[in-house]
Amino acid sequence: MKKLVYLTGAPASGKSTLIKGLAAEISDLKVFEYGRAMSALLKSVSRESLRDGTDGRVTQTDIDEVDRQMADWAHEFRRQNNLIIDSHHVTIESYGFRIAPFSLAKLETLQIDEFWVLIADSALSVERIERDRRGRRIPSPYQADFHTAVQASLASQYAVLTARPVYIFDSANESTDLVSAAVRRFE
Template identity: 40%
Template sequence: MGKIIYLTGAPATGKSTLTERLAELSDQITVFTYSKELARVTSARVGLVSQSDMREQSAKLITYEDVGLVDAELIEMAARFKHKEGYLVIDSHAVTIESFGFRVTPFSKSMLHDLAPDVIVCLYADAQTLISRIKADPAGRPLPQPSELDRHVSLQCQIASLYAFETGASLYYQDASKSGVEVLQDFLQVSRIAISDSSG
């Protein structure tokens, strides 16, 4: 039976880097990158959209309907996955910084129960670490104020807590200011991903 692992955290906490390493680690691990799927759905509506475009324009570009379509695809994929062996790692975050403040596009209660994650991992880091990372590789991300980044991390952690309370999933807050190797090792430990010797 497949295991569902929900990975979340504010931008620049290293979710994409982590999932890229996970995908390379074993063919037992399937990664659903929410932003990539959202770019695909939004592109079908308005023309070609990159992840950088989404980071720059966010709520000006992405509608609740776009989010709903990706949500539905994810739930369908998770339902199929539960009948297979391996691990489905979902890379997503519900909170975005907007010109007006913050926007939250969370899963509904029914969707959470359909998704039924086994483990939730929320990456966090201090504002200065996030600022350094955004400056080094903006990738379309605006550079928020330290107070905004602190609030963003806090809000994303709150969403992770609510998801765990609602589903009963194990919840871990993982320090993402560590090196990439340490973050990967910590994630494998808390998510209890067991890699067989025959995996690629």
């Protein structure tokens, strides 16, 4: 049976690393990268710029359009491929945080099978961002912990609303172990 997984986590929690590892192990895996789709929609705004905050650059209309694209994508590939939606509807902004959640109707349309959250200790997250900024703000340890907690809380709420499980993976584990655990979720 093919699965649709909603993957989330704070910046530098290991989403990209996990996706690369899964793609090497699961031949039919397709990934919808929310940030990439938003950058494509907003042609004049780079992905790195979006990682520095969305306030004033991304409107609710933009979010609704990318959500529509995501739903169309999921509907198109759902039957023949394993799918991951790489999404993070919590963004760190100059004033704090912004949450742009899915509605219950959008969640039901997607028919997500599982919600996955990647977590990391704040010191590890900050270290990863300092090593490879890619446009991301360097958060304080408090901001990193808060961001992780809000991402996990939002995914947990989605899971409760849709009666689907949520799995929380600690990305401080070896990446090969993390990928192996995630691959088993697709079996």
